[in-house]
Amino acid sequence: xxxxxxxxxxxxxxxxxxxxxQGNPPLRWSGTAGARSVALVVDDSNPRTGAEVHWVVxxxxxxxxxLGENDVPRGARQGQTTNGKVxxxxxxxxxxxxxFTVYALNxxxxxxxxxxLSETLENIADHTIARGRLTAATIE
Numbered sequence: 472x473x474x475x476x477x478x479x480x481x482x483x484x485x486x487x488x489x490x491x492x493q494g495n496p497p498l499r500w501s502g503t504a505g506a507r508s509v510a511l512v513v514d515d516s517n518p519r520t521g522a523e524v525h526w527v528v529x530x531x532x533x534x535x536x537x538l539g540e541n542d543v544p545r546g547a548r549q550g551q552t553t554n555g556k557v558x559x560x561x562x563x564x565x566x567x568x569x570x571f572t573v574y575a576l577n578x579x580x581x582x583x584x585x586x587x588l589s590e591t592l593e594n595i596a597d598h599t600i601a602r603g604r605l606t607a608a609t610i611e
Contacts, residue, residue: 472500472573472603476540483607489563490610494541495526498571500603506533506575510595513559517567524552525569526559527591530579548584550591557585565610575601 476484476496486493495513503509509531514524527550528543535544541559543549552560562569576598582591 472498472571472605474498474571474605477607479605480608482609482611483562483569485611487561488610489561491561494561495538495559496571497538497540497542498573498605499537500573501536502601502603503533503536503573503575506577506600508576508579509533509535510574510576510580511538512572512574512592512595513569514572515562515564515567515569517564519566520564523554523562524588524592525562526552527588527595529576529582529591529595533575548580548582548586550582550586551588553588555588562610568609569607571605571607573603574599 474496485491487496510529513526528547531544531547549557577600580594
């Protein structure tokens with residue numbers, strides 16, 4: 472998992488935080504051969520506010536290996552975030568780390584657009600055959 476906009480362990484560019492308004496950063500991944508679908512989860516581990524999920528995308532075509540800036544692949548669905556919204560909810564807190572995790576799944580998920588967070592995460596966990604992660608240490 473990688474991004475042309477930041478390296479693993481480096482700060483998340485402010486364009487992709489609540490200060491920037493650019494939406495999600497561009498992302499690239501590999502290693503999904505044999506997958507029936509792909510999912511992406513963006514979350515954080517903020518020591519002050521606790522964990523928060525900022526984005527859940529699932530049923531991404533397994534032949535897809537990148538995601539453009541502020542983009543959702545055709546045919547993919549998005550689940551609810553921690554705050555109950557659907558779509559990328561940019562992080563705001565400068566402390567904590569932000570994780571972009573791609574999951575190779577053994578099937579498509581039988582969930583609708585806007586599915587509840589707990590149900591979506593449980594389904595992703597139940598069908599994961601491989602995963603990769605890119606971590607931003609903080610926000611620039």
